[in-house]
Amino acid sequence: MIRLEDLTKKFGSVVAADRINMEVPEGEICILLGPSGCGKTTTLKMVNRLIEKSSGKILIGGRDTDTMNPVEVRRGMGYVIQQIGLFPNMTVEENICVVPRLLKWDDAKAKRRAAELLELVALDPAVFLHRFPRELSGGQQQRVGVARALAADPPIMIMDEPFGAIDPINREIIQDEFLRMQKTLRKTILFVSHDIDEAVKMGDKIAIFRAGKLEQYDTPDRILAHPASEFIADFVGTDRTLKRLRLITVEDVRDDGMGFVSDTDDLGYADALMRERRVESLVVVDDRKVPTGWIHAEQAGGRIGPVASRLRPLPVVIRSDADLRTAVALMFTHDMTWLACVDADGRFIGRVTQASITHRLGDTYRVRPAIEPAAIPKGAVA
The missing domain is CATH 3.10.580.10 (CBS-domain)
Structure with a gap:
């Protein structure tokens, strides 16, 4: 579904992403992981063209995004960020309906979609549709942000540390709700995280970056069992055996x-x-x-x-x-x-x-x- 071929980004003399090659199959979650400044967020933003690449190719469903209008690329992707970015002067319903209305959906259809999505993220539409963001907790706002990203039913979701600002208890709950939704929706997801535990829990694949380079791209279990380098072993932690317990069922x-x-x-x-x-x-x-x-x-x-x-x-x-x-x-x-x-x-x-x-x-x-x-x-x- 998403394929990167020698994807490179330079800011002057600084190489932020250096010939990244990876493929995310349809319906899978790929976690981009690594220390600050490693190139993971730059790579994410190049995929939806918030940042233009210096060289290489980005293919979505086999189609080169160079042949597409940037707005067309972005409207085909749901986007969730850590700061959530809800419009404070809009109700929850209006926030969720932003993209459907840009796509010229009729009002009744957009409102039905908003109510459906609130139920999907475990928020009662009767209670939350007409509230404003300031009337919601941080966890509730994050759920609305996910609902908004799903509003136009995009095949791809781009998520930049979406749960990073949530307290640990609510983060675990929202992660579980998201994985429950993913079992049904089967979106193709690129997900930036700084948390190895979150990556192990959420990802079908993990891509670990360092200094703009892709160091290892594999399943969570293989990365934990067989880190490709000393850097990877140090990054995933000395307790990597314990982390693997999450990946194996009784x-x-x-x-x-x-x-x-x-x-x-x-x-x-x-x-x-x-x-x-x-x-x-x-x-x-x-x-x-x-x-x-x-x-x-x-x-x-x-x-x-x-x-x-x-x-x-x-x-x-x-x-x-x-x-x-x-x-x-x-x-x-x-x-x-x-x-x-x-x-x-x-x-x-x-x-x-x-x-x-x-x-x-x-x-x-x-x-x-x-x-x-x-x-x-x-x-x-x-």
Whole structure:
């Protein structure tokens, strides 16, 4: 969808962007990351022609933007900035309708679109449509800024540190809402950030810049597991293994072969099953296969009666679609070495253990995954 070929920008003798080559596939989020003055914002603004390039090419959907009017380029892209930029003398509805009206939409259609978008960003149209920006919190203003960028349903969004001025709690909420929207909308997004944690959470790909050069362009997991240089390793941080926990789900590491018993089963059966599976404990489920507790070998061996008479309560369970950061946090909080995994309906489907998490992370460090040559943009470090 977006392809940059030897894209270069010079301000006098200063090279702000030096032969940038990268491609952002349709429907993906690409995070531009790097220290201040590295060229990421300059590259972003060249894409929507707020800054004119010195040389190279920018292709949008295969079309060279040199053949397009700059206004046409910008109207095909939603633009969100850190300062939000809402017009203070306009209501929320009027702010969202700015671009649709420039595109000559009829008034009723533009207003319908504004109401739809407020619902999409989790703001009640009945409450917020006719408020002015000064009547909104910072987080609410940012949501309106995103809604305005989406107003004309552009295929591409350009975002310059859009959540940087929001407090950490609201930033997390807005990031989650945005990712929820993206699952449905599948926009192609260029997103400048200074926050590696935000980049790991939000990006399908990350492009890391230094001194105007693209140092590495890859998936978040590959960048964290295999930084291309000492600079990249230092930039993503010494805790990069912990950052990777966000990228892997419980489903990826769960073990469905560790066994379970029903709360109506006999203790002797539970003891025999633990010996057969060579495990020290089993999850106990009810007749709907919902976990009700767990039983240790010490409670089952040499005893009679139903499992329910000896089970221990489970302090917590985890859904299979949760990330491993959540899993590890729950293990530490409850002093456990494993968690029972459940599906969306709460049914038991296996366990995740500290050992399985450690093994999964270790595998990717021991063997670097092969990268298709076409996946490495010209000029990037593989």
